[in-house]
Amino acid sequence: MDFYTKIEKNNNIVSNKTxxxxxITVVYNAVDLLERTILNILAQTYPNIEYIxxxxxxxxxxxDIIKKYTNQIDNWISEPDQGxxxxxxxxxxxxxxxxxxxxxxxxxIYSEDTTARIFNEFGTEGxxxxxxxxxxxxLYQEIGLRRLRPPKTLTWKSFQKGMLVCHQSILVSRKLxxxxxxxxxxxxxxxxxxxxxxxxxxxxxxNMILSAFLDGGxxxxxxxxxxxxxxxxxxxxxxxxxxxIRHVPIAFRxxxxxxxxxxx
Numbered sequence: 001m002d003f004y005t006k007i008e009k010n011n012n013i014v015s016n017k018t019x020x021x022x023x024i025t026v027v028y029n030a031v032d033l034l035e036r037t038i039l040n041i042l043a044q045t046y047p048n049i050e051y052i053x054x055x056x057x058x059x060x061x062x063x064d065i066i067k068k069y070t071n072q073i074d075n076w077i078s079e080p081d082q083g084x085x086x087x088x089x090x091x092x093x094x095x096x097x098x099x100x101x102x103x104x105x106x107x108x109i110y111s112e113d114t115t116a117r118i119f120n121e122f123g124t125e126g127x128x129x130x131x132x133x134x135x136x137x138x139l140y141q142e143i144g145l146r147r148l149r150p151p152k153t154l155t156w157k158s159f160q161k162g163m164l165v166c167h168q169s170i171l172v173s174r175k176l177x178x179x180x181x182x183x184x185x186x187x188x189x190x191x192x193x194x195x196x197x198x199x200x201x202x203x204x205x206x207n208m209i210l211s212a213f214l215d216g217g218x219x220x221x222x223x224x225x226x227x228x229x230x231x232x233x234x235x236x237x238x239x240x241x242x243x244x245i246r247h248v249p250i251a252f253r254x255x256x257x258x259x260x261x262x263x264x
Contacts, residue, residue, distance in 0.1 A: 018048040019124050021115060021171065022097030026087040026104045027066075028056035033106035033214070035065050036140070040108040042072050046115035050074045050097045054087045062105075085180035085188040092177050099129070099171040106214040107168050110134060118171070118206050127173040127200040130154055131210035133166035143215055152205060156197035160238050160246045163190050163230065168211035172196045186222045187229035194237050 023041050027034050041051050053066055055078035063078050070076070075094050081087045092100060103109055118129055133146040150165045151158050158164055167189040176196045180188040197203065234243040 017124070018046070018119070019099075020048045020050050020097035021046065022050045022052060022091075022095035022100045022174065023109075024052045024054065024088065024091035024095065024100060024102050026054045026056075026084060026091065026102070027058065027062055028081075028087070028105075029058045029060040029062060030105040031058070031061040031065065034062050035068075037103060037105050037108055038065065038069050038073075041103060042069065043112045044109060044115045045113045046119070049115065050095065052076065052091050052094050054081075054091045054094075055079075056081045056087055082182065083185050085182060085185065088188075089179045089182075092174075092179060095174055095177075097174060098124075099173055100177050101171045103168055103211065108140075108212040110209045110212050114208070114210060117208065118210075122204050122206055125202060126204035127176055127202040128154075128196060129171040129204050129206050129210075130165045131169050131206045131208050133169045134209050134212050135215045136212045137215055140212070140214075142212075145209075146213065150205065154197065154203050154205060155201075156194050156237070158197075159190065159194050160234065160242065163193070165193065166211065166213055167193065168213050170210075173200070176200060184229045184233065186226040187233070190230045191233040191237075194233065 023044075025034075025037055025041070027037075038053075041049065051072070051074050053073055053076040055062060055066060055076065057078055057080040066073065066076055066078065077090065077094075081090065088102060091102070109115060122129065130150055132150055135143040135146055137143055146166055148162050148164050148166075150169070154165065170193060172193075173196075176199045178192065178195055180192050182188065184191055231243060234246070238246070
């Protein structure tokens with residue numbers, strides 16, 4: 001039997017073989033990036049995506065783009081927030097799918113059939129699905145795979161080596177998705193993923209590229225405070241001494257990669 005079964009979208013009737021995936025886009029004043037992301041999500045062949053957009057009260061025309069597609073977006077809000085992770089928390093609270101997947105303005109799911117392939121090839125029993133990430137430039141030309149590559153087997157201890165899985169390339173069960181800890185304004189995703197990984201062993205490596213991540217975005221602009229926050233999170237989850245020791249090879253690999261590729 002084919003993975004997909006009959007779907008009557010007008011009546012919102014969807015087989016339990018196609019559980020709902022909540023894709024959440026957070027945006028603030030990204031008028032030049034948002035429409036590409038929206039069109040990418042709407043083009044997914046997977047038939048049961050709940051698309052949610054959280055806008056932080058943009059004043060640059062982003063809201064007009066959201067309204068342009070309002071009939072195809074399941075839920076959206078536009079209001080001031082306390083930063084990226086406050087907006088993402090709003091998305092979690094609005095999500096009704098079995099998994100949440102954050103694809104923020106400027107980023108994309110890698111191909112139109114990516115979501116469908118995840119569940120077609122690996123089933124629907126996983127709590128967490130993860131994969132690789134392709135970096136793209138401002139023209140959406142591929143730069144190369146992300147420096148930190150996902151391990152064959154992912155556990156909560158894997159992040160002792162750094163954030164091996166990009167936040168845009170991991171789907172997390174809604175039941176595992178805590179709210180982001182606002183004490184980490186630049187790197188709450190690091191702590192969030194570790195907490196989710198701690199709760200389950202139903203973690204599936206899909207062995208494919210899941211997202212296209214726009215290089216040079218907010219994460220690079222805040223690299224120093226982000227690294228400090230990630231170290232603090234590692235200290236809490238893994239202990240101070242192990243975290244200090246682990247940072248020696250992390251720093252070495254970082255500089256080797258940077259000098260070879262002129263990017264990080």
